[in-house]
Amino acid sequence: MPADKGGFLQVELVSKSFESTGRRFEALRDLTLEVREGEFFCLLGPSGCGKTTILNMLAGFEPISSGALSLGGAPITGPHRERGVMFQSDDALFGWLTALENVEFGLKMRGLGRRMRREVAARFIGLVGLRGHESKFPHELSGGMRQRIQIARVLANDPKIVLMDEPFASLDAQTRKMMQEELVRIWSQAGKTVLFITHDIDESITLGDRIGIMTAGPGATLKEIIEVDLARPRSRTDPGFLDYYTRCQAVIQDEVLRSLGAPAGGRGESP
Amino acid sequence: MSTTRREPLETSERLGARSRVTAGPSVRRRRWAARPGALATRLRALAISAAAFLLLVVAWHVGARAINIRVLFPTPADVWREALALMASGELQADVGASMGRILSGFALGTLLAVPVGLLMGNLRPVRAFLESYIEFFRYIPALSLVTLAMIWFGIGEASKVFLIMYSTVFIVTVNTIAGIVSIPAVKLRAARSLGASPLQMFVWVTLPASVPFILTGMRIAMGAAFTTIVAAEMVAAQSGLGFLIFSSRLYMQTDAIFVAIVTLGILGFLTDRAMRWLIATCAGRYAPHL
Numbered sequence: 001m002p003a004d005k006g007g008f009l010q011v012e013l014v015s016k017s018f019e020s021t022g023r024r025f026e027a028l029r030d031l032t033l034e035v036r037e038g039e040f041f042c043l044l045g046p047s048g049c050g051k052t053t054i055l056n057m058l059a060g061f062e063p064i065s066s067g068a069l070s071l072g073g074a075p076i077t078g079p080h081r082e083r084g085v086m087f088q089s090d091d092a093l094f095g096w097l098t099a100l101e102n103v104e105f106g107l108k109m110r111g112l113g114r115r116m117r118r119e120v121a122a123r124f125i126g127l128v129g130l131r132g133h134e135s136k137f138p139h140e141l142s143g144g145m146r147q148r149i150q151i152a153r154v155l156a157n158d159p160k161i162v163l164m165d166e167p168f169a170s171l172d173a174q175t176r177k178m179m180q181e182e183l184v185r186i187w188s189q190a191g192k193t194v195l196f197i198t199h200d201i202d203e204s205i206t207l208g209d210r211i212g213i214m215t216a217g218p219g220a221t222l223k224e225i226i227e228v229d230l231a232r233p234r235s236r237t238d239p240g241f242l243d244y245y246t247r248c249q250a251v252i253q254d255e256v257l258r259s260l261g262a263p264a265g266g267r268g269e270s271p
Numbered sequence: 272m273s274t275t276r277r278e279p280l281e282t283s284e285r286l287g288a289r290s291r292v293t294a295g296p297s298v299r300r301r302r303w304a305a306r307p308g309a310l311a312t313r314l315r316a317l318a319i320s321a322a323a324f325l326l327l328v329v330a331w332h333v334g335a336r337a338i339n340i341r342v343l344f345p346t347p348a349d350v351w352r353e354a355l356a357l358m359a360s361g362e363l364q365a366d367v368g369a370s371m372g373r374i375l376s377g378f379a380l381g382t383l384l385a386v387p388v389g390l391l392m393g394n395l396r397p398v399r400a401f402l403e404s405y406i407e408f409f410r411y412i413p414a415l416s417l418v419t420l421a422m423i424w425f426g427i428g429e430a431s432k433v434f435l436i437m438y439s440t441v442f443i444v445t446v447n448t449i450a451g452i453v454s455i456p457a458v459k460l461r462a463a464r465s466l467g468a469s470p471l472q473m474f475v476w477v478t479l480p481a482s483v484p485f486i487l488t489g490m491r492i493a494m495g496a497a498f499t500t501i502v503a504a505e506m507v508a509a510q511s512g513l514g515f516l517i518f519s520s521r522l523y524m525q526t527d528a529i530f531v532a533i534v535t536l537g538i539l540g541f542l543t544d545r546a547m548r549w550l551i552a553t554c555a556g557r558y559a560p561h562l
Contacts, residue, residue: 061461081467092462096480096558106466109476139560157466 007034008193009058009161014067016053027053029219031067033212035161040187040194042204045214046252046259051197055165058195059085071160081106084159088166090146093138099149100125100134106157124152127186144175151186161193168203180206184232201248205241206234213251216259224251345527350534353527362516367535369511373429373504374497374543377436381497382490385441389448393482394474399449410442414500418507427508432501439500440493447489451482483558487551491544498540 011033017026027050035041045051056062058069060079069076071083086092093102103121112120125134128148138146147167154162168176180203187194187207198204204211211226226247230240328347335346345353357363392399392406414435425431455478463477505514513532520528551559 059461059465061464079461079464081465083465085462085465087458087462089456089458091456092458094459094463094477094480095560096483105463105468105476109463109466109468109472137557137560153466 008037008072009035010070012068014069015065016057017065026219027217029221031221033222035193035195037193038191039209040207042196042198042208042211044198044204044211046216046256047199048259049214049217049220051214052165055163055197059083059163081157082160084154084157084162086150086154086162086164086167088169090138093146093149095138098135098137099130102149103152103156105153120156124156127189128152143171144179147179155190161195164194164196166197181233183207201245202236205244211248216255342524342526345530349527350530354531357531366511366513366516370501370513373432374436374501377433378440378494378497381437381440382444385444386448386486389445393449393452406442406445414439415503418503422508432504435500435504436497439496443493443496444489447485448482451485452478455481480558483555487559491547494543494547498536
C-alpha cells in the first residue's frame with residue numbers, strides 16, 4: 001500500500017462507523033490513500049463498499065470516526081470551496097438559475113463583480129461545450145448537458161481538487177461514453193486534480209491515471225492500486241485497455257462476490 | 272404545458288458542443304412564457320373551457336325549466352336580469368368591492384405573517400419544535416367556528432372579517448412554506464456549501480428561492496380558503512358584501528339575487544386565481560416554471 005508522504009490529498013488510517021437504530025455499522029476501516037497533485041485518480045469498488053462515504057468525508061459533509069484527512073497539508077474540517085464536488089444527481093443544480101448563473105454561483109458567493117463573474121463563467125461554459133445555452137434553465141437541458149453545467153460550475157470556482165461522485169451513472173450508455181471523452185478533454189485543459197468515484201471498470205480505465213480498488217464493505221478499505229499507463233484518449237478496443245480490464249476485473253471479482261454473499265443488513269452507500 | 276415543452280435530445284447537445292456559432296450571448300428571454308405552437312394549444316384549451324361552461328348554463332336552463340318554480344330555482348335568464356338590476360343600482364359592485372377588499376387585506380396580512388414564521392420554523396429546529404404544536408392545534412379549528420368570537424372581540428366592522436380571513440390564510444401558507452424548506456434536496460444544500468456559500472448566503476440564495484414554489488402554492492390554496500370564510504363572516508354581521516347579499520335576499524325569498532351572489536363568487540374566485548397565476552408567471556416564473 002503506497003503511503004509516500006507529501007501526497008496532495010492524504011487519507012490516513014481513516015475509519016467511519018454509522019450508528020443506526022442502535023446498531024453500529026463500520027463502513028470503512030483503516031483506509032489509507034494518497035492522491036497526487038494534478039492526477040486523475042479513480043476510486044473503483046463494488047456497490048456498498050463506502051465509496052460515497054469517502055467522498056462525503058473528503059468534501060466535509062460528514063465527519064470521520066478516526067484517522068486523518070488533509071489537502072495540501074491542511075486538515076479537512078468541513079465543506080470548503082477548495083474541494084469542489086460534482087454530484088451524480090442533477091438536483092445539485094439550482095433550477096431557478098440559468099446555466100450561466102449556475103456556473104457563476106461560487107464566484108458570486110465570493111463577492112466577485114458581475115462583469116468578472118460573467119467573463120469567467122462564459123469561459124467555462126465554453127470549455128464544457130455549452131456555448132449558446134447560457135440563458136437556458138436546467139429543466140430545459142438534457143441530462144448530459146446538466147452534468148456539463150455541474151462540471152463548469154465546479155471548475156469556474158477554481159478548486160484545488162474536484163471530487164466526482166459517479167457523475168455519469170444516471171446517464172444513458174451513449175451519453176455516458178461521450179461525457180467520459182469530454183471529461184478527459186476538459187481535465188487535460190483545466191489541469192485539476194480529480195478524485196473520481198465509480199463502480200464501472202471501463203470508466204475507471206478510460207479516465208484514470210491510477211485506479212484504487214476497494215474491498216467490499218463492511219469495514220471496506222483499499223485493496224490495490226493499479227497505474228494505467230495508456231495514452232489518452234483511450235480506446236476500449238485497444239489490447240492494452242483489455243489487459244487492464246482483465247487485471248481490474250480479477251481484483252474486483254472477489255470483492256463483488258463477497259459483497260453479494262455478505263450477510264444482509266449492511267447500509268446502502270448512498271445516503 | 273408539458274405537451275408543448277420540447278425535451279432537448281442528446282443530438283442537440285452534440286450540435287451545441289460542436290457548432291459554436293449558434294445564438295450568441297442572447298439577452299435573458301422569458302422561456303417559461305409562451306413557446307411557439309403554444310397559441311394553438313391555448314386556443315383549443317380555451318374552446319374546451321368555453322364549451323364546458325356553456326353546457327353548464329344549458330343544463331341549468333333545462334333543469335330550471337323542468338322545475339318551473341322561479342323562487343326555488345330561477346333560470347339563467349332570470350339571474351342575468353337580476354344581476355343587471357343589481358348592477359344598475361350599483362349594489363353588486365359595492366358588495367364585490369367590500370368582499371374583495373376584506374379578502375385581499377386579510378390574505379395579504381396572513382401571508383405576510385405566515386411566510387416569515389414558516390421560514391423560521393423550516394430553518395430553525397427549536398422554533399419549529401416550539402410552534403409546531405400550536406400550528407397543528409389551530410389549523411384544525413375552522414375559521415367558521417370563530418365567527419361569533421371574532422364579532423365579540425373585534426365588533427361587527429371590518430376588523431372581524433379581516434381577522435377571520437387572515438386566520439384562514441395563515442396556517443395554510445405557514446405549513447406550505449415549511450414543507451418547501453424541508454423538501455429541498457440535501458445535494459442542493461451540499462452543492463452550495465462546497466461552492467463556498469456561508470449559512471446566510473445559503474438561506475438567501477438557495478433555501479429561499481427553492482421554497483418559493485411551495486409558498487406560492489400555499490398562497491393559492493389559502494386564497495380558496497379566504498373565499499370560503501368571507502361568506503360566512505359576512506352572513507352573520509355585515510352591511511355589505513356578497514355574503515350579506517345572500518343573507519339579506521333570503522329574508523325576501525329573492526332567490527334570483529342569491530344566485531347572482533353565488534355566480535359572482537365563482538367568477539371572482541376564478542379570476543383571482545388566474546390573476547395570481549399570471550402574477551407568478553410574470554414575476555416569479557423562474558422559481559416556479561410548472562405552476
